Amino acid sequence: MTLAEQTAAVPVIRLHPLDNVLVASRRVPKGAAVEGVAALADIPAGHKVAVAAVAAGQPILKYGQVIGVATAAIAAGAHVHTHNLAVTTERRGAEARATTPRHEPARSFMGFQRDDGRVGVRNYVGVLTSVNCSATVARLIAQEAERSGLLDDFPNVDGVVPITHTSGCGMAASGEGFDLLRRTLWGTTANPNFGAVMLVGLGCEVIQTAKFAQDFGLAGREAFQAFTIQDVGGTRRAVEQGLERLREMLPLANRARRTKTPASELVLGLQCGGSDGWSGVTSNPALGDAVDRLVALGGTAMLSETPEIYGAEHLLYARATDDVSAKLRARLDWWEAYTQRHGAEMDNNPSPGNKAGGLTTILEKSLGAVAKAGSSPLVDVIEYAEPVRSRGLVFMDSPGFDPCSATGQVASGATMIAFTTGRGSAFGCKPSPSIKLSSNSEIYRRMSEDIDVDCGPIADGGATVSQKGAEILDHLLDVASGRRTKSEALGYGGNEFVPWLIGATM
The missing domain is CATH 3.40.50 (Rossmann fold)
Known part of the structure; x- marks a missing residue:
């Protein structure tokens, strides 16, 4: 059953055959049937419901990956969230994938x-x-x-x-x-x-x-x-x-x-902010599809926000050489030491808004966030604001704070930013225009003057991930040729330069 068919037929969707939690596509009232079990509480849209009993200390699976462990026994039909789910160091294996080169017809834009x-x-x-x-x-x-x-x-x-x-x-x-x-x-x-x-x-x-x-x-x-x-x-x-x-x-x-310029000259920074339970299902995979199309055209995409790949790093290792994987591991090691030194934890992220939207742990957020990088090989890892030196999918080290991360991407050479959001984000960027992509149609309707592309139809059957990916690439090339984004029309970009400040203020 496709995602759209699941959403139309039942109020929950299964993202992977191994998952022991499902995602509510709309509010699930207490007592409603969910894969043969009754919901034990009202489940908000975007949140998770257990479809099997899980013992305390056992892993919770979403996307077929570990998003945390149960902090108490969880009954089938229970709401799974911050009250009974916590972060863990456990990861599921990820096999190295031999990717078949994707072929895209030549594309261009009008650039300087x-x-x-x-x-x-x-x-x-x-x-x-x-x-x-x-x-x-x-x-x-x-x-x-x-x-x-x-x-x-x-x-x-x-x-x-x-x-x-x-x-x-x-x-x-x-x-x-x-x-x-x-x-x-x-x-x-x-x-x-x-x-x-x-x-x-x-x-x-x-x-x-x-x-x-x-x-x-x-x-x-x-x-x-x-x-x-x-x-x-x-x-x-x-x-x-x-x-x-x-x-x-x-x-x-x-x-x-x-x-007239080949699409291969485009350098795209990837961002997500105000994420919700749908971000990893609709907008991020759709952006990932657009990234794969851009990379196939010879272009460059830049994934960042190191704390927001924590828990999904093994999926990136599977797409990289040993040398590139070692670079990424070194940056994650730095972040673990950095947060410990300042009395914080990697799981301090997600934000309150992320949690209200259904995301519980950084592992869950990261697994959805990495989807916006598509499936292309990871060809390089660079430090914050270091110049991009490779075409293809590149990772730039940065904090998970969106304006700071985007600032580093622009300094590394990004000429455009693609920004997914589920809760709604008010962001723009100069000199590099930012397009915003909504994970659900409700936030698109509510903030239509801020959001450029609605990826919500993926969930309700109005579009596929591939169709939205093609639409996003079309939109990116139009903007690259001079079309104004919603954030440009609103005047954003003059206050969003936020360099990463490290070290003592003296």
């Missing part, structure tokens, strides 16, 4: 060819900041450029984007935190969605603008400008200086023209 060979999908001018102290000046420069009509004569420029953050000083001038912030700033500057970039500093901060420009080979480049507020004489003069620099940079950025 850059001098370094990469291709952008937007053509922004960025106003980056080296330190929090210059954030207001950067915003004032961008606001005044828009207000004054400075962009009116430059139709090929999509806008001026202020990229501000809360760090850049009060930190050690060397070490992991310092290197990570500089790498994030550099990678963002280099993203091919920027046609030109201005860097604004205060002058006395730890991240020195002149040294930054020198170390990363930016000094003297026509498409890069930098100055500090202290050097030019204060806030008002800094805004004037910024506008004067923009007048020099805008004609340069405006030279760019969209040209």
Whole structure:
């Protein structure tokens, strides 16, 4: 029986033959029949119901994988959630799969060819900041450029984007935190969605603008400008200086023209946020299908959020070489030590909203989250904001906090973000546009102005995973050619630059 047939016939679905819990496709009232047993309590939509008795300490299976162990004896028909399910170190085996190369007809989009060979999908001018102290000046420069009509004569420029953050000083001038912030700033500057970039500093901060420009080979480049507020004489003069620099940079950025480009040049960051019990059933598998199509076309997709693959890492190992698996294991080891050092646990994730939507443990959340990476081989593992160096499916280490993770992906070279959500997410990204995909049709109807593609019909029989995957790829290529996303239309993207801050604030 297909997923759609199950959903139409009964109020629960079985995701794998070995599962001892089923997922409620709609509310299951107490006493309702569920595979021959009576529900012992009301089961909310997206939540789990046991279809066999499970002894305390025994594993609970969903997707044919372990999502935790029973903390008490669970009777058949019982609601399975936080009150009787806890995380475990147990994993089911995953066999290495010999994947047959997928063939996709050639696809293209209209993109901006850059001098370094990469291709952008937007053509922004960025106003980056080296330190929090210059954030207001950067915003004032961008606001005044828009207000004054400075962009009116430059139709090929999509806008001026202020990229501000809360760090850049009060930190050690060397070490992991310092290197990570500089790498994030550099990678963002280099993203091919920027046609030109201005860097604004205060002058006395730890991240020195002149040294930054020198170390990363930016000094003297026509498409890069930098100055500090202290050097030019204060806030008002800094805004004037910024506008004067923009007048020099805008004609340069405006030279760019969209040209026909193979889909292989697209670099897609994968995100999920506000996940629910349907995310791993509808939107994430549909995005995974689109990823497999993109990879078959020679493109690149970037999976991230390391804490949210915990419990599903063995499925990724089965798709990688020994060397790539070792890189991934090293990042998970770092996270286990990091959380322990700060008195936390990997199972501190899922969030309250995830749990309200039916997700109980990080293992369950991760098994659903990994589905958005499709089935393509994992070809590389990179650190946060490290440049992508391989085509295909790549993993970038990052926290599970979506804006922070997406910031790292953009710095690594992602020119677009695909973001699945079940509870609803208000997110956008500049310079890389973000499309949002809903796991259920109810949230799509409620937040239709925020969500681009509804994957809910997969559950009710209105579409298959493959059909939605093809629709998502079509939508991605349209957006890459200039179609605005819902978040762009709403004005998102100016406050979502959130670098990963590691180390002591001093």
